[in-house]
Amino acid sequence: MTYSISQVAKKFNLTIHTIRYYEKEGVLPFIKRTKSGIREFDQKSLDALNMIECLKKTGMSLKDIKVFQDWCAEGDSSIEKRKEMFEERKEDILGQISELQHVLKLIEFKCWYYGKASELGSEKAVMELEKDKIPDEIKKLYQETHDY
Amino acid sequence: MTYSISQVAKKFNLTIHTIRYYEKEGVLPFIKRTKSGIREFDQKSLDALNMIECLKKTGMSLKDIKVFQDWCAEGDSSIEKRKEMFEERKEDILGQISELQHVLKLIEFKCWYYGKASELGSEKAVMELEKDKIPDEIKKLYQETHDY
DNA sequence: CCTTGACCTAAAGTTAGCTCTATGGTTAGT
């Protein structure tokens, strides 16, 4: 079973242009062609594209993804490097998640703040709230997110 | 207490150029100047910059951050819009976190895969492993991350 | 056979977000 470029584009929610661009930049491994030069994507191509999309979502650049693809093409001798790359990627993602969880605290504080402001009619009224009227978990959110 | 641009740059781990660029683009609210034109950052400026960095980390563009700053400058009449913006931002972050958790599964599968490949000496050996030698949670990770 | 639609390449254009350069003013120490 093979797929045309437009079928693949639909599956991955990319444009045809983007897929061709990826191939040109070397982030997609070799893609078979018909004798007239039309690309035919097989399961391996789809798997590679899935990996690329995944790595992109972790914030990796196409340049670095290309390095990874080159390692793949190199074969078993690059297994160790690829292993290390994925371990780094894992740590990086965990870091990103905890950063987002931190950022979320400030956003949640602001949700509370503007909820109150909407309720009381002004920002001034929220800032003049006596301290004992501010829930402890909101105070905590506030304090934990002013780290400069 | 006020701060010079280079002190602020250090605090936020940005370059002086970037901070000036932010001001030029209107994402920083009005910053006071000495009579000779030198910027003086006060607590309010720092708070704003903290918010900007936070919104940037959620993936918001400077253009949209500027819209938010314009709302802030507009005063209480934009409270509702700002509240909605933060609620959207919150949903967005939760979405990002769960996307990263999904992506993490494929990365963790690859960590296992290359760990085995390293142990057995080749990728081929991993792919030929009998199914009952692959831990269930690894099979699960694999299946859950091939969603095209 | 001719049109239509999906494909191809090469290359120019776009956008965001910085980053750097040139040029010159300001301020604190000796």
Add this chain to the structure above:
DNA sequence: ACTAACCATAGAGCTAACTTTAGGTCAAGG
């Protein structure tokens, strides 16, 4: 007053990741 360190502006330059354009090929259906 001189020097060094810091500040300013205007504007050019850069990089990544597309996106669009121009011009052409190819295969199937009427």
